[in-house]
Amino acid sequence: MTRARSRSVPRPAPRGVSPLAVYRMEAIVVRVQPFAESDRLATLLSAEHGRVRAVARGAQKGRSTLSAAVQPFVRARMLLWHGRQLDGVAQAEILDAHGGVARDVGLLAAASYCCDLADAFSVERQEAGALYGGLSAALDLVAAAAARPAPAVVLRWFELSCLGCSGFLPELAVCTACGAPVGDPQGRSRLSASGGGILCDGCSGTDPHGLWLSPNTLRGLRYLAGATAEALARVRVGPGTMAEMDAALAAHIGAVLQRPLRSRALLQALT
Ligand SMILES: [Zn+2]
Incomplete structure (x- = not known):
């Protein structure tokens, strides 16, 4: 021995x-x-x-x-x-080695962003089983470079995973100002990054910096927050909805981390 x-x-x-x-x-x-x-x-x-x-x-x-x-x-x-x-x-x-990410600069930027997120949301010497599983799955999907799930879907899912693992998942079911349940939206809803989640109609004026989300965006965020990596191949998101999800999660992550991630800026420059 x-x-x-x-x-x-x-x-x-x-x-x-x-x-x-x-x-x-x-x-x-x-x-x-x-x-x-x-x-x-x-x-x-x-x-x-x-x-x-x-x-x-x-x-x-x-x-x-x-x-x-x-x-x-x-x-x-x-x-x-x-x-x-x-x-x-x-x-x-x-x-x-996830060598597939080298196929194009967009995939490389997506993989770099996943790694930056994992770095930012992990804690030194503290168990990170869920975060590790999420990163591994996200890199597998990005490196596979398949038509579906689109890398942007993987990124939104992994952003939500990182937030969930660290206890900062945006509140998407009840109003963060008054606690009233927010059901399936009929119209636009407001997401307050500083408040940590969604606002009901009556409270939507409490955060003038809040982002307005279409019903599909809120539904998409709710779905991805609970989705497994295997389910992502079935997800299709239109460009307008994706742009809103991207902006909403960028604002939320910005409020949590209080610092920009360089790889995110690169990713945005490429899209
Ligand atoms: Zn409210």
């Missing part, structure tokens, strides 16, 4: 790291940046450990397995070692 463990320790073993201070996890690489002379600093998302920042030694140079695995969008089985300040990736086996 001891011998088997010692064999899986990276070479060269980092100084001061006990051979037993290693752990395994399946993770998706959500961000990569050059680090030191030849290393990469990766931000990983895993179900068990949430967001983990780890250095991949030597990954910036050469064509090693580690170098191929520590790339954005890659889902991999990893062996990591605990470091004093940063953990390190010792070994990685690629499960899915």
Whole structure:
């Protein structure tokens, strides 16, 4: 047992790291940046450990397995070692590189945005099973580049997933000002990003910055908030409804994160 463990320790073993201070996890690489002379600093998302920042030694140079695995969008089985300040990736086996996203710049931007969202909505070292499952499914769908679901549908669904996982799902069933139920809309409804959800007709004036949503947009948001990834292939959204859903979720996410996501601006520039 001891011998088997010692064999899986990276070479060269980092100084001061006990051979037993290693752990395994399946993770998706959500961000990569050059680090030191030849290393990469990766931000990983895993179900068990949430967001983990780890250095991949030597990954910036050469064509090693580690170098191929520590790339954005890659889902991999990893062996990591605990470091004093940063953990390190010792070994990685690629499960899915999501290479399909490289087919066009729109898919690449969509996948980057998914990773940015996962990064922003995850917490370091805090279990993130639902978020990890959502990101994995979203990247699978974007990389598949199928006609349906359209990448925009996947993005709206994943935005709602991120909000749901973190407890910030917009309230879409009752008025956030007075608590009255808001049923199937007959006309436009107002969504208050600062108030955290929908307003009834009587309260629609309480947030002058609120966005007006068509009945189809509210129905679409409600549907996607409860949909599984498998159900998305059946979803068709017209361009007007999609534009409203996009604006509504952008406003809501902006209110939650209080900072812009660069990849979202890129995505908007491409559409
Ligand atoms: Zn109300």
